[in-house]
Amino acid sequence: MTRPILEARGLHVAFNGVKAADGVSISIHDGEFLAIIGPNGSGKTTLLNICTGYIRPGSGSVLLDGHDITHLSPRAIARRGVARAFQIPQLFSAQRVIDNMMLALAAKDGLWNAIRPLDTGARRAEAKALLDLIGLADDTDRISSTLPEGHRKLLDIAVALALKPRLLLLDEPTSGVSALERFPLMEALMSALRQRQITALFVEHDMDVVARYASRVLVWNAGNIMAEGRPDQVFSNAQVRERVIGVA
Amino acid sequence: MSNAIIPLLLDSLASAALIFFAAVGLTLVFSVLRVLNVAHGSLYSIGGYVAASLCLFIASRQLNPYLSFAALLFSAVFVAAIFGPLIERSLVRWTYGKSEAVQILITFGLFLMLEDLQRMIFGVQSFYEDAPMRLLGTLTIGGVVYLNYQILLIGMALLVVISLRLLVNHTRLGRLITAVVTDREMAQSIGIDTNRIFILAFSLGVFLAALGGALATPTSGIAPGLGADTMVLAFAVAAIGGLGQIEGAAVASLIVGVARVLAIYLVPSLDAVAPYAAMLVVLLIRPYGLFGSMTARRI
Amino acid sequence: MRTIVAASAVLILAVLPVAAPWLQFVLTLAIAKGFAALGVAVLLRAGLISIGHAMFFAASAYGVAFLARAGINDLGLLLILSVLAAALLGAIAGLFLVRYRAIFFAMLNLAVSMVFYALCAKLYSVTGGTDGMTVPVPAVFGVVLGEPTFKSVLFYISLALMLLVGLAIQRYLNSPLGHALAAVHSNEIRLEYLGIPVWAVLLVAYVVSAALAGLGGAIAGFAIGRVVPDFAFWTASGHLVLIAVLGGIGGVPGAFIGALFLELLHSVAVTVTDAWNLIVGLTLIVVIMFLPQGFYGLFSRKEASSL
Ligand SMILES: Nc1ncnc2c1ncn2[C@@H]1O[C@H](COP(=O)(O)OP(=O)(O)O)[C@@H](O)[C@H]1O
Numbered sequence: 001m002t003r004p005i006l007e008a009r010g011l012h013v014a015f016n017g018v019k020a021a022d023g024v025s026i027s028i029h030d031g032e033f034l035a036i037i038g039p040n041g042s043g044k045t046t047l048l049n050i051c052t053g054y055i056r057p058g059s060g061s062v063l064l065d066g067h068d069i070t071h072l073s074p075r076a077i078a079r080r081g082v083a084r085a086f087q088i089p090q091l092f093s094a095q096r097v098i099d100n101m102m103l104a105l106a107a108k109d110g111l112w113n114a115i116r117p118l119d120t121g122a123r124r125a126e127a128k129a130l131l132d133l134i135g136l137a138d139d140t141d142r143i144s145s146t147l148p149e150g151h152r153k154l155l156d157i158a159v160a161l162a163l164k165p166r167l168l169l170l171d172e173p174t175s176g177v178s179a180l181e182r183f184p185l186m187e188a189l190m191s192a193l194r195q196r197q198i199t200a201l202f203v204e205h206d207m208d209v210v211a212r213y214a215s216r217v218l219v220w221n222a223g224n225i226m227a228e229g230r231p232d233q234v235f236s237n238a239q240v241r242e243r244v245i246g247v248a
Numbered sequence: 249m250s251n252a253i254i255p256l257l258l259d260s261l262a263s264a265a266l267i268f269f270a271a272v273g274l275t276l277v278f279s280v281l282r283v284l285n286v287a288h289g290s291l292y293s294i295g296g297y298v299a300a301s302l303c304l305f306i307a308s309r310q311l312n313p314y315l316s317f318a319a320l321l322f323s324a325v326f327v328a329a330i331f332g333p334l335i336e337r338s339l340v341r342w343t344y345g346k347s348e349a350v351q352i353l354i355t356f357g358l359f360l361m362l363e364d365l366q367r368m369i370f371g372v373q374s375f376y377e378d379a380p381m382r383l384l385g386t387l388t389i390g391g392v393v394y395l396n397y398q399i400l401l402i403g404m405a406l407l408v409v410i411s412l413r414l415l416v417n418h419t420r421l422g423r424l425i426t427a428v429v430t431d432r433e434m435a436q437s438i439g440i441d442t443n444r445i446f447i448l449a450f451s452l453g454v455f456l457a458a459l460g461g462a463l464a465t466p467t468s469g470i471a472p473g474l475g476a477d478t479m480v481l482a483f484a485v486a487a488i489g490g491l492g493q494i495e496g497a498a499v500a501s502l503i504v505g506v507a508r509v510l511a512i513y514l515v516p517s518l519d520a521v522a523p524y525a526a527m528l529v530v531l532l533i534r535p536y537g538l539f540g541s542m543t544a545r546r547i
Numbered sequence: 548m549r550t551i552v553a554a555s556a557v558l559i560l561a562v563l564p565v566a567a568p569w570l571q572f573v574l575t576l577a578i579a580k581g582f583a584a585l586g587v588a589v590l591l592r593a594g595l596i597s598i599g600h601a602m603f604f605a606a607s608a609y610g611v612a613f614l615a616r617a618g619i620n621d622l623g624l625l626l627i628l629s630v631l632a633a634a635l636l637g638a639i640a641g642l643f644l645v646r647y648r649a650i651f652f653a654m655l656n657l658a659v660s661m662v663f664y665a666l667c668a669k670l671y672s673v674t675g676g677t678d679g680m681t682v683p684v685p686a687v688f689g690v691v692l693g694e695p696t697f698k699s700v701l702f703y704i705s706l707a708l709m710l711l712v713g714l715a716i717q718r719y720l721n722s723p724l725g726h727a728l729a730a731v732h733s734n735e736i737r738l739e740y741l742g743i744p745v746w747a748v749l750l751v752a753y754v755v756s757a758a759l760a761g762l763g764g765a766i767a768g769f770a771i772g773r774v775v776p777d778f779a780f781w782t783a784s785g786h787l788v789l790i791a792v793l794g795g796i797g798g799v800p801g802a803f804i805g806a807l808f809l810e811l812l813h814s815v816a817v818t819v820t821d822a823w824n825l826i827v828g829l830t831l832i833v834v835i836m837f838l839p840q841g842f843y844g845l846f847s848r849k850e851a852s853s854l
C-alpha cells in the first residue's frame with residue numbers, strides 16, 4: 001500500500017482527566033473518503049483539532065506525507081494543503097457570502113496584493129461557480145451572519161473547498177442541513193472531490209450518508225477506535241450496532 | 249549601601265502600594281464584570297481631590313488634625329457610594345454582552361469627561377496636605393529615618409490583599425461573586441441577582457481606587473493628569489500580574505516597586521519609565537501576565 | 548455620482564480659504580487630523596482601538612523638527628522622511644502590539660504613547676521639553692517662500708495629498724489584504740485555517756496607520772510651526788478615536804469629514820467654553836450608544852464558542 005497522506009500515531013489527549021483520545025492511530029490514503037462515526041463527546045472533533053494543529057496532543061504524533069506536523073500551527077498545516085470545515089461554521093460573519101469565498105480564494109495566491117481589489121472578475125466567477133455547486137447560488141450577496149444555519153454550514157464547506165486542498169477534513173458536514181438538502185449536498189461534494197482529486201475525512205452522524213458515500217469507516221468510542229472497515233462490514237458488527245448506531 | 253537602599257526601597261514600595269490600590273480595584277472589576285474600566289484612574293484622582301479638600305478644610309478650621317485620617321477613609325467611601333452605582337447603572341451596565349470595542353469606547357469617553365470635569369472643579373493647581381503624614385512622624389532604626397506613613401501604606405496594601413481574599417473565600421457575598429465569575433449564566437439561572445453583584449463589585453473597585461487616591465494626597469499630592477497616569481500604571485500592574493488576579497496585582501506591585509529602585513540606581517532620569525519597562529519584559533515573556541492566561545476558543 | 552460629490556466637495560474646500568482666509572489654518576489642521584484619524588480607522592476595521600495614535604502624529608512632527616535642525620530644508624524630503632520615521636516606529640511598536648486584541652491592545656497603545664509623551668516632556672536637552680521645538684518654513688521644490696505663501700501652498704498640497712492618499716487607502720481596504728484585515732474582527736480562527744498569517748496582516752495595517760498618523764503630524768507641525776509634547780498626549784489620541792468613530796460609517800472620506808466637523812466645532816467651542824474634552828467624551832458616548840447597529844461590525848459579537 002502507498003504511504004498515507006495523513007497519519008496519526010498513538011495520540012493521547014485528556015481534558016481535566018477525561019480522555020478524548022487514548023492511544024489512537026489512524027491513517028488516510030490517497031483517494032479515500034473516510035468516515036468517522038461515534039457518539040457525541042467521544043473525541044472526534046478533538047482528533048480534527050489535533051490533526052490541524054489547533055491543540056497539541058499529550059503524546060503521539062501526526063504525519064503529513066510522512067513529515068511530522070504535530071507542532072505546526074493551523075496556518076502552516078493549511079498551507080500544506082489541508083483544509084477544514086467545522087462542526088460549528090467558522091465564517092467571516094460580518095462579510096458577504098461572496099467575500100468569504102473570494103478571500104478564501106485569495107488566501108491561496110494573491111493575498112499580498114494591496115493594489116488590485118479582492119473582487120476581480122475571474123475570482124468572482126470562480127467563487128460563484130463554487131457557490132452554485134454547493135447550492136448557495138441565491139445567497140451570494142447576503143451577509144453571512146444572516147444565513148440560516150444549514151446554509152452557513154454549506155458556506156463553511158465551500159470556503160474549505162475554495163482552498164483547493166489535497167486533503168479535506170469535514171466535521172459533521174450534514175448536521176444542521178435539512179434532510180431535503182442533505183443528499184444534494186453530498187452529491188455535490190462527492191463530485192467536487194472526484195473532479196479535484198481531493199482526499200477527504202468526514203465525521204458524520206447520518207448513517208445513510210455514511211453507508212452510501214464512505215469508502216471506509218472508523219468507529220470511534222470513548223477516545224478509541226472500536227471498529228474499522230467498509231461500511232457494510234462495520235454496520236454488520238453487533239457491538240457497533242449496539243453501542244454506536246443504537247439498534248440491537 | 250543598605251543605609252541608602254532601604255529608605256529608597258520603602259519609598260518605592262509605598263508608591264507601589266498606592267498604585268496597587270488602583271490596580272487591584274481594576275482587576276477585581278474586570279474579573280467580575282468582564283469590563284475594563286478605562287476611567288478607573290479618574291476615580292483615583294477624584295478620591296484624592298475629595299480627600300485633599302477635606303484635609304485642607306480641617307486644617308483651615310484648625311479642627312483636630314487627627315480628623316484628617318477619618319477624612320481620608322470617608323473620601324473613599326463617599327466617592328464609591330456616589331460614583332460606583334452611578335457609573336455602573338448609567339454606562340457600564342449598558343455594555344454588558346456587547347463587544348469589548350464598545351466597552352473600551354464607552355469607558356474611554358467617560359475618562360475624557362471625568363478628567364475635564366476635575367479640571368473645571370478643582371482647577372489646574374496641585375493639592376497637597378500632609379497633616380496625616382506629619383502626625384505619624386518618623387521611625388529611626390540604626391540611624392536610618394523612616395516615614396511611618398509609608399509603612400502604614402504598605403501595611404494597608406497587605407491588609408487589602410488579605411481582606412479581599414477572605415471576602416472572596418469565606419463570605420456569602422464572596423461565594424456569590426465567585427459563582428458569577430465562574431459562570432455568569434449559570435449564576436443567573438440559580439437565582440443570583442447578578443445586577444446587585446455587579447453594582448457591589450464595581451463600587452468596591454471604585455472604593456479601592458479612591459482609597460488609593462485619598463492615601464496619596466499626603467505624600468505625593470494630587471495634580472491634573474494624575475488620573476491618566478494612574479490608569480496606565482494600574483493597568484501595567486494588573487497586566488503584569490494577570491488581569492483578574494488579586495494576588496497577581498500584589499506581586500506585580502512589588503516588582504514595579506523594585507524596578508523603580510533599580511532604575512534610580514542605574515538610570516536615574518528614567519525612573520518614571522521603569523514600570524513600563526517591567527511590563528514590557530513580563531509581557532514579552534508571558535503575554536497575559538504572570539498569573540494570567542488566555543483560554544483558546546473551543547471549536 | 549460619488550465621484551461628482553467628492554469632486555465638488557474638494558473644490559469647495561479649495562476655494563473656501565479664498566473667501567474666508569482664517570479658515571485656511573483650520574482646514575489644514577482638519578486634513579492633518581483626518582490623516583491620523585484615518586490611521587485609527589484602518590485599525591478599527593479589525594476591531595482594534597488604538598488610544599495612543601497621537602504618538603505617531605507627534606513623532607513625525609518631531610522628526611521634521613529634528614531633520615530641519617540637521618539642515619534638511621525641502622518640504623517633500625521632510626514629509627517623506629518623517630512619514631518613514633513614523634512608519635518605522637509603527638513597525639517596532641507593532642511587532643509587540645499586534646499580538647494583542649481588545650482591551651490589551653487599547654491599553655498598551657495608551658501606555659506606549661504615554662511613555663513617549665513623558666520622554667518628550669522630560670528630555671529637555673533633546674526635545675526642548677514642554678517648550679517643544681520650532682518647525683521652520685521649508686523650501687518647496689527649491690523655492691524659498693515667505694510664511695503666508697508657504698501656509699497657502701501647504702494647504703493645497705495637503706488637499707492634493709488627501710485625495711491621493713485617500714484613494715490609495717481605499718484601494719488597500721478593497722484589496723485582499725484589506726479584506727483580511729476586516730476579517731480579523733470577524734473570525735481569526737478561520738483566517739488561520741485559510742493559511743493567512745493574522746499577525747502579518749495586522750502588522751501591515753499597523754505600519755500603514757502609523758504612517759498615516761505621521762503624515763498628519765508632519766502637516767500639523769508645518770501648519771503650526773512648532774511641535775510640543777501635547778501633540779502626543781492621550782487626549783489628542785482620544786480626539787482621533789472620536790473622529791474615526793464619527794467618520795466610521797463613511798469609510799475613507801468619513802475620517803476627513805469627521806475631522807473637518809470636529810475642527811470647526813472646536814474653533815467655535817473654544818470661544819465659549821474650555822470644556823472641550825468633556826464635549827469630546829460625551830459625543831463619543833452618545834455616538835456609540837445611539838448609533839444604529841452594525842456599524843463596522845463593532846457591535847457584532849464573535850462567533851459562538853462551544854462544541
Ligand atoms: N478545549 C476543550 N477543553 C475541555 N474539554 C474539551 C475541549 N475540547 C473537547 N473537550 C471534551 O473532550 C471530549 C470530546 O469532545 P469532542 O472532541 O468535541 O467530541 P465529539 O466531536 O466526538 O462530539 C468531550 O468530553 C469534551 O467536553
Ligand SMILES: [Mg+2]
Binds near residue numbers: 041044045046171854
Ligand atoms: Mg464534534
